[in-house]
Amino acid sequence: MSDAYLGFANSPIGSRIAAALGLPQPQPLERFAPGQPVIRGTVLLGGTATSELLTALAGIFHSIGAQTLAHRGLPQWTATANAAGLMTGRWGVEDQPGEKLKALVFDASGLDDSSQSDALYQFFHDTARSVLSCGRVVVLGRPPEACANPRKATAQRALEGLTRALAKELKRAIAVQLVYVAEGAEGHLESTLRFLLSPRSAYVSGQVVRVGGASQPAAALDWNQPLAGKKILVTGASRGIGTAIAEVMARDGAQVICLDVPQAQDALLEVATRLGGKALALDIGAAEAPQALVDAALADGGWDVVVHNAGITRDKTIANMKPHLWQAVVNVNLSTQERINEALVASGALKPGARIVCVSSISGIAGNMGQTNYALSKAGVIGMVQSTAPHLAARGITINAVAPGFIETQMTAAVPFAIREAGRRMNSMGQGGQPVDVAETIAWFASPASGGLNGNVVRVCGQSLLGA
């Protein structure tokens, strides 16, 4: 649960020893606490003459209350920002850098051709050394698959390589993301930008997010209590990541229905009571679980959010694996979730605008030795999210998934030292994530303001080196 090395490397003496020996020097991550502003520091805006999202961005930064500046490549930001009632100015004088920056936002939506990529170079060349620790970088583009011609699609797709390389290069716990905003979806960008610019996204880096059109316009929201009044089911809530999810949901205003297997009832009751929620002791792998959940939801007057956090591992090489270990993992991690979603949707037990959030895994993306069952189930979760998203959109429901990397839990604390250390360090943050990092990401998907997110799979892995 604790990363002793992180403390050592950031102690006065330890940091000198680590530097002298060339050891990793992971930076403690800033995390969100209630009452904090979205971003503490200045945001620099960059882009091209043809940037298409500036008006939307000005409105969002006004709503956030952020201090922004314009890079020399985006002089038109000043006028756009002023029109939105936002104080702003130019960053730097002549070719000299200006003040240190907490975030960089580059609007690449107007990039029509790879030969225009110099604008990206100029912006990041000028600013790379000016980003503060735990800073944030967001590149905005248009989804390549929807671009009008191959040249534009190619340029937009190229942004992904830049983003992932920058995320590996900037270090110092600076997170870098790419957000593809569909044309017409500008009004749904705010929840995503608030998440990615804030410490809530501490352990999310090198990710690609797609914001699309939603079935309803984004509703006005109390951003301090975005889940106020929402009824949210969290499975596997009695410990670890599940408990963290329930805590974050409750913090953000939700009434949480905490579910776990009957064997975990004591811990479950403790969590539910502490959070002012309900406890629901139920084995989701049982055949009758979908109907039981429908009944519980309808008795509650319907649920707003379902978080499929519960999952199990039963690791063995396939040659050594018993059939029931295969079946249990595939059933609990995937098949039962398909049945539960179908039952909840068909019965109307999910309210209009409901959110389903699933949990995949790097194992489901990259595969893992000894986890054929787990990897199949977690790749299937991605399939479920991608294939059901269009169907659910027709009902105003969204479905997305997080894919955690190395998260510090009781489970990972039991991993042998060398493997644990490798998992902790082999990512751009040089450390494992905390359960709250997964929970914050799920809360972002769960927000009523996140109607533009549907079918996304976002890793919470500090940009782990592992992948496919």
Add this chain to the structure above:
Amino acid sequence: MSDAYLGFANSPIGSRIAAALGLPQPQPLERFAPGQPVIRGTVLLGGTATSELLTALAGIFHSIGAQTLAHRGLPQWTATANAAGLMTGRWGVEDQPGEKLKALVFDASGLDDSSQSDALYQFFHDTARSVLSCGRVVVLGRPPEACANPRKATAQRALEGLTRALAKELKRAIAVQLVYVAEGAEGHLESTLRFLLSPRSAYVSGQVVRVGGASQPAAALDWNQPLAGKKILVTGASRGIGTAIAEVMARDGAQVICLDVPQAQDALLEVATRLGGKALALDIGAAEAPQALVDAALADGGWDVVVHNAGITRDKTIANMKPHLWQAVVNVNLSTQERINEALVASGALKPGARIVCVSSISGIAGNMGQTNYALSKAGVIGMVQSTAPHLAARGITINAVAPGFIETQMTAAVPFAIREAGRRMNSMGQGGQPVDVAETIAWFASPASGGLNGNVVRVCGQSLLGA
């Protein structure tokens, strides 16, 4: 260029030392030599009662001349194989394994629901220990994005997790792939199955390939000289991977037009002369290159294949990078290739049924420190392939890309020892690939029989751990 450790670990004493110390024990990869059969050993077929590809598979194995057996989960294989004139039988008796196997092929196309995944477990549980070194495993499915309902799409997408996990688990240089065959595209599967079952795919593992409908039916072919009579441009042909591509193309019957920059003319002439091809000294990054290539192609009576192998690196962190280094990399690796493709297609300089093969990189997928320019360009190559594929299909032209991992070349030989060793070992093969491995993969895309491959990006990386 040489991996001394691979030799050591496979020497009589070295193998004992490596085992005793727990060092990696990479297996020498079998590679293709002219005259060899596609596969030397028995192929075991598995599947479900609803497998949809068996007739196509029987025809292909008959064409290959392979010895096949049926797993107990696929008793209907015997009748299907017999109907195609293929000798076959059952593998094993009762629950006991039968003879050792060179390849496993599982037809999962009929998998409609994740709850049916037990069939996969049973097949791979029974057989995992019976696969010979350098064996081959191919799982066949239907493309999730085209499945009739979310349940089927989910089950089919789940195959990817299984495949990647198996590829990490089986070791001993056994390669595991997933092939999604679109409905109606069964007639275009043979070139892919021949490639993936043969030693030509030595360093390809953990990949997902999509075989779609082609604009024309697959033509009859001399499989020993699949590129006979074809005129093929290979850029960057004077050394390394480019030379290997030219050699494999010539071996397979092509007339190769070897292109490189004027400074490399001597080496280029040597390669072209040795292979009975032509030399073309030209800087593809120059503004006039597209027209010069159109002229050369038209003077040749048109080209059948273009291989965009030429690429450059100019590594620096973006803060330290000069603008011309950014521009040179993006231009040579991406922008000029867009212009060349457009010019060749628009002018009719590419023959009907032409193939364009591009070279991306793991850097373009995962990003890499110090390679913002390179990663952007190589991600852009993926964008170019994906966005132009539908347009080119209308003209009967295909475009695909390979993404090499750690390949043993003069370039990687110059990498510092520790980084080189990490790159070599951090993959499921425990070694770097050879230039010929990239070349064979390109030759597969270039084949007249590969009309069903369009828009694919396949890594040649021994299933590197690195990814996104």
